[in-house]
Amino acid sequence: MKKIFNMSFLLILIFILTACGTNENEPLRVGMDLRYPPFETVDFNNNPEGISVDVAMAFGEYLDREVEIVNTNFLSLIPALEADNIDIVIASMSITEEREKSVDFTDPYFYFKIISLVNKDFADANDLNADSSIDDILAIDNARYVGLATQVSATIPKTYDKDVIEATDLGTAVESVAQGSADILLMSANPVIDGYNANKDDTMIIWSAFVSSPIGMAVKEGNSELLAEANAFIDTFNDDGGLYETLSEKWNSTLLEQSDQLGLDFYTNE
Amino acid sequence: MNKPTVPSLKKALTSNTARILAAYFFAALTIIAFIVWVVVKQTDNFSFAPFIDYQNLIVRGVGNTILISLISLIGSMVLGFLFYLLQSSKIKYFNALIDIFTEIIYGTPMIVMIIVMAFLIGPAFNSLNRNFFGVLALILYMSPYMKNVFKSAISSVSEEQYLAMDLFGFNAYQKYRYIIIPQIIRVLMPPLMNNFSLIIKGSALLNFISYAELYYVINVAQSKTFAFVEGYILMWGLYLLLTIPLSQLTKMIERKWAL
Numbered sequence: 001m002k003k004i005f006n007m008s009f010l011l012i013l014i015f016i017l018t019a020c021g022t023n024e025n026e027p028l029r030v031g032m033d034l035r036y037p038p039f040e041t042v043d044f045n046n047n048p049e050g051i052s053v054d055v056a057m058a059f060g061e062y063l064d065r066e067v068e069i070v071n072t073n074f075l076s077l078i079p080a081l082e083a084d085n086i087d088i089v090i091a092s093m094s095i096t097e098e099r100e101k102s103v104d105f106t107d108p109y110f111y112f113k114i115i116s117l118v119n120k121d122f123a124d125a126n127d128l129n130a131d132s133s134i135d136d137i138l139a140i141d142n143a144r145y146v147g148l149a150t151q152v153s154a155t156i157p158k159t160y161d162k163d164v165i166e167a168t169d170l171g172t173a174v175e176s177v178a179q180g181s182a183d184i185l186l187m188s189a190n191p192v193i194d195g196y197n198a199n200k201d202d203t204m205i206i207w208s209a210f211v212s213s214p215i216g217m218a219v220k221e222g223n224s225e226l227l228a229e230a231n232a233f234i235d236t237f238n239d240d241g242g243l244y245e246t247l248s249e250k251w252n253s254t255l256l257e258q259s260d261q262l263g264l265d266f267y268t269n270e
Numbered sequence: 271m272n273k274p275t276v277p278s279l280k281k282a283l284t285s286n287t288a289r290i291l292a293a294y295f296f297a298a299l300t301i302i303a304f305i306v307w308v309v310v311k312q313t314d315n316f317s318f319a320p321f322i323d324y325q326n327l328i329v330r331g332v333g334n335t336i337l338i339s340l341i342s343l344i345g346s347m348v349l350g351f352l353f354y355l356l357q358s359s360k361i362k363y364f365n366a367l368i369d370i371f372t373e374i375i376y377g378t379p380m381i382v383m384i385i386v387m388a389f390l391i392g393p394a395f396n397s398l399n400r401n402f403f404g405v406l407a408l409i410l411y412m413s414p415y416m417k418n419v420f421k422s423a424i425s426s427v428s429e430e431q432y433l434a435m436d437l438f439g440f441n442a443y444q445k446y447r448y449i450i451i452p453q454i455i456r457v458l459m460p461p462l463m464n465n466f467s468l469i470i471k472g473s474a475l476l477n478f479i480s481y482a483e484l485y486y487v488i489n490v491a492q493s494k495t496f497a498f499v500e501g502y503i504l505m506w507g508l509y510l511l512l513t514i515p516l517s518q519l520t521k522m523i524e525r526k527w528a529l
Contacts, residue, residue: 033480035493042490046327046482071480076389083393085400169489171498179312198496201314 027066030056031086033074035170038190038254039092051251051264055109056090058243062233075150075168078102081220088226089218092188094152104221106230108214109237110267112188114152116206117174117195122183123204132206137184138162146173146182152213153187170195178202186210189266193259212270237268244268305503313499320495321504324487331487332508338405338483339470339512345409346469347462350416354424357417372414381475383407388479404479412469419461423454456523463520467513474509484508 032040032052041050048069060067070086077093080086081103092112095105116137118128126140137143138160147154149166153173157164165182167173174195176182179202185195196205217234219226237243248264255262309316321328353371356364375383387407388400397403427450435445477486485505492501 035490037494041494042327044323044326046330046487046490073478073480076385076479079389083389083398085389085393085398171489171492171501174496175498194496198498 027068028056028060028063028088029068029070029086030059031070031072031077031080031089032056032091033077034069034071036074036092036191037194038251038258051247052090052092054247054250055243058246059088059090059230059233062236063229074148078218081218084220087219087223088230092215093218094213095216096152096155098155099218102221103218104223104227105216105218106227107234108216109234110215111212111270112215112267113209114156114186114211114213115189115192115209117177117185117187117192118204118206119177119180119183120202120204121180123206128204128206130205130207133208134210137206144181144183146176146185148173148187152211153185156186156210157184174199174203188213189262190258193262197258214270215267309499309503316500317497318500318504320497321491321500324491324495327482327487327491328484328504328508331482331484332512334482335470335473335484335512338408338473338476338481339466341405342408342412342469342473343466345405346412346416346465349409349413351420353413353417354420357421368414368417372417375411375414378411380408380411380472381478383411384475384478400479401476401481404476404481408469408472408476411472412465415465415468416462419458419465420454422461423458424450426457427453459523460520463516463523467516470512470516471509 032048034040034042034048034050037050039051040048040053043049048071053069056067056069070080072080072086072091074091077086077089077091078099081089089103092110093099094112095108099105118137122143123129126143128136128140143162145157145162145164146167147157147164148170149168154164154166165176167176170187170191173182173185173187174191177185177195178199185192187195192205196203217230219230244264252263255264255266353368357368359365384404384407387403387410392398392400392403431449432445435449440449473483474485476483477489480486482490488501488505488508492498495501
């Protein structure tokens with residue numbers, strides 16, 4: 001009896017201990033999913049690096065606050081924001097109506113052209129080539145789309161009344177196009193190019209953009225203070241010596257190595 | 271069938287062992303051949319070379335998987351034993367509590383448990399340490415299973431022994447320390463090891479909260495190398511490297527300690 005009492009006391013103690021935690025002078029916690037190079041990724045030792053990481057660090061400098069990158073699954077970014085797990089999302093997140101219902105977005109600071117990775121046999125059978133238009137793609141009735149759950153990659157085909165198989169990670173989505181269990185993956189340029197480079201015999205890229213998806217930072221709904229600061233920060237990007245310039249200098253070689261058509265301006269122009 | 275005489279039994283055993291070994295050899299070969307066939311069909315030039323750059327990351331991932339599995343094993347053993355005590359307590363409220371909790375866990379997918387702990391329960395306690403709550407989810411999830419392990423192990427101690435212990439006036443501590451625990455250890459070990467292997471496999475789900483365990487680090491390396499087939503094969507192999515020795519150890523213990 002006494003033993004049981006002690007045990008349950010211990011259990012309660014464990015729960016109370018976990019409930020501790022202070023909130024003073026904490027760094028700016030930036031959420032992103034570090035599995036989307038070259039924007040959000042890690043170096044060989046699992047330290048965050050990438051264009052979004054540099055944007056986050058520059059924002060910290062601008063605010064004179066420490067920055068903590070909180071690695072969060074893309075699917076969980078908005079819940080994490082709502083749960084006060086993170087202060088801001090800087091994760092190449094497209095500004096969409098759906099998301100605006102739950103978070104507040106800043107002005108766009110990048111534009112991601114959503115292009116298509118297409119199964120090669122499917123493309124051949126339907127006379128698609130690298131310069132085909134969106135209408136050519138949409139005209140194919142029985143095309144099987146694959147998209148990443150909750151990302152624009154899944155929502156765009158749905159707006160055209162297309163059925164979408166939802167995948168939870170990029171790898172399986174790209175593989176299913178390469179293997180032919182799906183025909184088309186709509187995605188921003190980087191993953192499409194990487195996916196093509198890894199499956200050159202089985203896939204091809206159609207370059208015409210479905211949309212130019214505006215990318216914004218997201219804060220918790222009603223956090224107008226941080227939102228205003230972020231917007232003021234984004235306003236400085238175009239300045240001489242501003243962030244666009246710094247980022248171009250640092251990342252253009254990486255981006256161009258991936259594909260000769262894409263410097264940083266591919267992402268900064270609407 | 272006639273009962274074999276001793277020398278022929280010995281002979282039969284040796285030839286039987288050889289036959290079993292050969293059977294295992296060819297069975298393993300069949301499975302490896304199947305995997306090789308799949309790999310060859312799915313990739314043009316299979317190579318783990320792209321992952322060499324990520325060896326630090328992957329080693330850390332394997333380390334983290336082992337670490338959290340051990341923490342979860344110990345945590346769920348402690349909590350499972352506590353659950354066992356509460357369930358066998360005379361206070362009906364505790365019995366009911368454990369019963370309901372067990373029923374809930376049995377019906378909950380582990381991934382749901384992890385997400386709910388990390389994103390709902392954690393923040394409700396003002397704790398934003400997602401990794402902590404992810405591991406706590408594993409511990410809580412495994413506790414009812416551990417409770418059952420203790421339950422069946424302890425029930426293997428017969429009624430008469432309890433009567434005898436009462437007769438000699440043992441208190442609860444003495445009962446467990448000197449009579450019950452020494453007896454149940456051997457019954458306890460195999461299911462315990464099975465649960466440990468369940469924990470190792472379940473820990474892969476922590477990739478959903480971006481904890482850098484094995485599944486997650488391979489995922490990260492794949493996002494850079496785009497060698498998906500190789501990545502999944504590597505991941506598979508590494509998990510087997512952790513779990514197969516464990517199950518072999520279990521079988522050894524079973525053989526050695528079987529009553």
